[in-house]
Each structure stands twice: as structure tokens, then as C-alpha cells.
Amino acid sequence: xxxxxxxxxxxxxxxxxxxxxxxxxxxxxxxxxxxxxxxxxxxxxxxxxxxxxxxxxxxxxxxxxxxxxxxxxxxxxxxxxxxxxxxxxxxxxxxxxxxxxxxxxxxxxxxxxxxxxxxxxxxxxxxxxxxxxxxxxxxxxxxxxxxxxxxxxxxxxxxxxxxxxxxxxxxxxxxxxxxxxxxxxxxxxxxxxxxxxxxxxxxxxxxxxxxxxxxxxxxxxxxxxxxxxxxxxxxxxxxxxxxxxxxxxxxxxxxxxxxxxxxxxxxxxxxxxxxxxxxxxxxxxxxxxxxxxxxxxxxxxxxxxxxxx
Amino acid sequence: xxxxxxxxxxxxxxxxxxxxxxxxxxxxxxxxxxxxxxxxxxxxxxxxxxxxxxxxxxxxxxxxxxxxxxxxxxxxxxxxxxxxxxxxxxxxxxxxxxxxxxxxxxxxxxxxxxxxxxxxxxxxxxxxxxxxxxxxxxxxxxxxxxxxxxxxxxxxxxxxxxxxxxxxxxxxxxx
Numbered sequence: 514x515x516x517x518x519x520x521x522x523x524x525x526x527x528x529x530x531x532x533x534x535x536x537x538x539x540x541x542x543x544x545x546x547x548x549x550x551x552x553x554x555x556x557x558x559x560x561x562x563x564x565x566x567x568x569x570x571x572x573x574x575x576x577x578x579x580x581x582x583x584x585x586x587x588x589x590x591x592x593x594x595x596x597x598x599x600x601x602x603x604x605x606x607x608x609x610x611x612x613x614x615x616x617x618x619x620x621x622x623x624x625x626x627x628x629x630x631x632x633x634x635x636x637x638x639x640x641x642x643x644x645x646x647x648x649x650x651x652x653x654x655x656x657x658x659x660x661x662x663x664x665x666x667x668x669x670x671x672x673x674x675x676x677x678x679x680x681x682x683x684x685x686x687x688x689x690x691x692x693x694x695x696x697x698x699x700x701x702x703x704x705x706x707x708x709x710x711x712x713x714x715x716x717x718x719x720x721x722x723x724x725x726x727x728x729x730x731x732x733x734x735x736x737x738x739x740x741x742x743x744x745x746x747x748x749x750x751x752x753x754x755x756x757x758x759x760x761x762x763x764x765x766x767x768x769x770x771x772x773x774x775x776x777x778x779x780x781x782x783x784x785x786x787x788x789x790x791x792x793x794x795x796x797x798x799x800x801x802x803x804x805x806x807x808x809x810x811x812x813x814x815x816x817x818x819x820x821x822x
Numbered sequence: 823x824x825x826x827x828x829x830x831x832x833x834x835x836x837x838x839x840x841x842x843x844x845x846x847x848x849x850x851x852x853x854x855x856x857x858x859x860x861x862x863x864x865x866x867x868x869x870x871x872x873x874x875x876x877x878x879x880x881x882x883x884x885x886x887x888x889x890x891x892x893x894x895x896x897x898x899x900x901x902x903x904x905x906x907x908x909x910x911x912x913x914x915x916x917x918x919x920x921x922x923x924x925x926x927x928x929x930x931x932x933x934x935x936x937x938x939x940x941x942x943x944x945x946x947x948x949x950x951x952x953x954x955x956x957x958x959x960x961x962x963x964x965x966x967x968x969x970x971x972x973x974x975x976x977x978x979x980x981x982x983x984x985x986x987x988x989x990x991x992x993x994x995x996x997x
Contacts, residue, residue, distance in 0.1 A: 524881065528915060528918055535885045536911055536912065539889065541904075543904035543908065543950065543954070545903070545904075546904060547954045559894065560897050566848070569852060570856045644861075645861050645864075645899040645900075646901045648948075648951040648956035648959055651900065695955070716957070716960065
């Protein structure tokens with residue numbers, strides 16, 4: 514004999530059963546995403562579904578900005594225009610000098626048989642908003658994979674490196690800032706060419722050089738540029754300035770805190786550099802086992818800091 | 823026995839419409855995607871509206887809706903997949919469990935219950951992120967849930983508005 518309730522009292526599985534089901538589903542997703550990175554396909558599909566809502570949410574700010582720009586006073590614009598003209602003149606001179614120097618350096622490189630550095634492709638993008646994740650330091654920019662942005666590309670502003678594209682959606686991408694705890698960048702001290710790796714220090718907005726011996730030759734005010742040995746960041750981009758060096762005899766490593774060069778937490782426009790454009794192609798006669806090694810070992814190391822685009 | 827603060831609230835409500843629930847959840851998603859300067863201080867509107875419907879209509883909105891909204895928030899915010907899904911599933915479960923109790927209190931005491939619920943959800947997602955290796959961003963992450971709970975009376979009144987609208991009155995009827 515059956516004692517099931519009539520269908521209009523049927524409420525489905527018990528709440529605890531449902532909780533167990535959905536909690537285990539979420540935990541499975543978490544493990545898949547955090548450990549194996551298998552959830553990216555699902556993420557990109559759902560990202561298209563939430564994109565209309567996201568763009569609608571950022572619309573008021575964009576419209577407000579446009580209206581404010583419309584009412585900018587003429588004198589302000591003229592002043593800014595004159596300022597920009599002066600700056601353009603100054604920079605074009607610098608660019609001419611840079612071009613000459615680049616040609617000369619290319620000639621010299623050909624002379625010594627070193628590989629010539631290829632020009633970088635840069636895409637200008639605007640920062641839309643801060644990422645809505647208090648546990649990570651990310652921003653969202655308005656260029657995505659349809660605009661030629663790829664995951665892994667370095668992002669710079671007028672003063673230096675800002676971060677790296679970690680996820681490229683169709684019409685927007687996420688940039689992880691250098692100050693994120695999980696972001697690392699290979700750097701070089703301009704003064705003496707010492708190489709190191711700078712890690713984000715998280716909420717303080719600073720960078721840290723880890724695993725530098727206590728007697729390493731680093732002083733306050735040293736400028737750090739990218740060393741380019743990772744094959745991701747082109748060499749010579751300004752990264753940070755050493756702000757504090759703490760040497761404690763009790764520890765094997767010095768504690769070195771650096772102030773990022775770029776306006777990482779502020780600023781509106783950035784350049785996304787194309788990571789692929791500067792890859793030096795493998796030589797034709799390369800043997801298969803050499804082919805597997807990343808190209809960074811053959812890359813020339815340069816100490817000049819003037820290659821910022 | 824007093825169930826609500828205002829005499830108007832003591833009226834029998836109209837049945838809820840699906841369009842109200844869906845519309846309010848979509849609006850909450852939109853509010854969550856607004857660009858905030860300080861993310862830690864921004865209230866989680868989706869969690870708030872989810873708690874509201876779980877308390878009011880536990881048979882219509884529950885764990886499944888919470889999980890789905892959580893996944894959408896995870897994707898939209900670009901955080902770890904499943905972080906908000908887990909937090910919202912647990913939040914929906916807790917809200918359904920408390921739903922028989924919460925509505926007996928006046929709005930401000932309800933807000934205290936909601937504060938506990940939202941803090942619990944924030945705690946779950948913080949635990950998930952810390953387990954995944956993120957750094958603790960500071961106690962300011964508890965401010966958002968408290969602001970969200972303070973918005974509870976406003977949200978309750980706004981979301982019940984459509985159920986409080988009078989049915990159209992027939993002037994020619996005798997009674």
C-alpha cells in the first residue's frame with residue numbers, strides 16, 4: 514500500500530537534500546576552476562549571457578562622462594590643447610632621436626649577428642571599472658578578443674607597466690594589476706643590471722622583491738625595468754622604484770619594497786602590447802629538441818630603459 | 823498580535839507574479855554589475871533580493887535560483903567559479919529555514935536577521951577564497967552586508983508594492 518501524498522502537496526526533495534546537491538555542485542565547480550582550469554568554456558559562454566547586463570550597468574557612467582565632456586569650457590580645452598601641442602613637440606623630438614638610435618642599434622645588432630628586436634603592436638584601451646572582487650586586484654578594459662587582445666599580453670600606461678591581461682572576453686578583458694598577490698614580473702635594476710622577480714604585495718599597493726640575498730646591491734631609489742627574460746614582457750619597460758630596503762641579519766633574504774612606476778590604481782587609458790608580435794621566430798635549422806625550449810634563452814639581454822613605447 | 827509595523831501591511835497580499843520575481847532579480851544583477859569605486863563597501867543586492875524571495879516565497883525561489891544567480895555573479899565579476907554559487911546556495915537554505923520565523927518580527931528586527939544571513943554568506947565566500955590562496959582584504963568586507971541589511975526595509979516595501987496594489991474596484995457592484 515502506498516502512502517505518497519497527493520500531487521498538490523508534493524514539494525520535491527527535502528531542503529537538506531537540495532542543499533547537499535547544490536553545495537557539491539558548487540564545490541565541484543570550485544575544484545575544476547581553481548585546480549584544473551576546466552571551467553573556462555562554461556565561463557566564456559555565460560560571460561556572453563551577462564554581457565548585456567554588464568554593459569547596461571556601465572552605461573550611465575559612460576553617458577555622464579560624455580555629457581560632462583560636452584560641457585567642458587572652451588578656455589579649458591584651449592589650454593589643454595596648447596599643453597598637448599607643447600608636449601607633442603617635445604615628444605616628437607625624442608621620438609626622432611629614438612628612431613635614429615633604434616636604426617643604429619639595429620645596424621649594430623646585425624653586425625654582431627644578434628637577433629633584431631621586432632616592433633611591438635600596441636592597442637589603446639580604456640579602463641572601464643575596477644574588478645568587483647575584493648580578494649584580487651583587477652581592472653576591466655574595453656577591448657576584448659574581438660579587438661585583438663589576447664590573454665597574457667602585457668599592459669602599460671604612460672609611466673610604466675600596469676599589469677597583464679589574464680582573461681580576454683569577446684568585448685572586454687580583465688587585467689590583473691602588478692600589485693595583485695599572485696602576479697610576478699621579472700625585473701632588472703637599471704643601475705647595475707641585477708636581475709630579480711617582483712611580486713605584488715597586495716592591499717598596500719606596493720611591489721616586493723623576494724629571495725634577494727641580504728647583501729644584494731640594491732639601494733633606495735633604484736629604478737627597476739622589465740628584464741624581458743620571461744618572453745612575456747618586452748625588456749626595458751619601467752616597473753618600479755625601490756622605496757625601502759630592510760636588511761635583517763636574522764634572515765637570509767632582504768625585504769625590499771618598491772613603489773610601482775605606473776599609476777596602477779588610478780588612470781584611465783592603457784596600452785595593450787601584443788605579446789605575439791615580438792616573439793622571435795625559431796631559426797629554420799633548429800633541431801627538434803631545441804625547438805621545445807622557450808625562446809627566452811636566446812633572447813639578447815639589454816640594459817637600456819628607453820624602449821617604452 | 824502585530825505582524826508588521828504599519829496597519830497597511832496587515833492587509834492580505836495579492837499572490838506574487840513571476841514577472842515581479844524575475845524583474846527584481848534582474849535589477850539586482852544589474853545593480854551588482856554597477857562600477858563601484860570601493861567594492862568592499864558595495865552591498866550585495868542579489869543576495870539581498872534572494873533572501874527576500876526565499877523568506878517570502880520559499881516554494882518559488884530557493885536553492886536552485888540561488889545557485890544559478892551565484893554562477894552568473896561569478897562569471898560577471900570574473901572571480902573563482904562556484905564561489906558565489908556555494909555562498910548563495912547556503913544563503914538560500916538558511917533563509918528558507920528562517921523564513922517561518924523572520925516574518926513575525928517588525929521590519930527592523932527582520933533586518934537584524936538579514937544582517938546575520940548576509941554576513942554568513944560573505945563569510946562563506948571569504949572562506950572559499952582564503953582556501954584558494956587569496957589574501958584577506960581586511961574587515962571592510964563585513965561593511966557591505968551590513969549596508970545591505972540596512973536596505974532591507976526599503977527593499978521589502980518596494981518589492982511588496984505590486985502585491986499591495988488594490989484590485990480594480992467595480993463601482994456598480996452592490997457589495
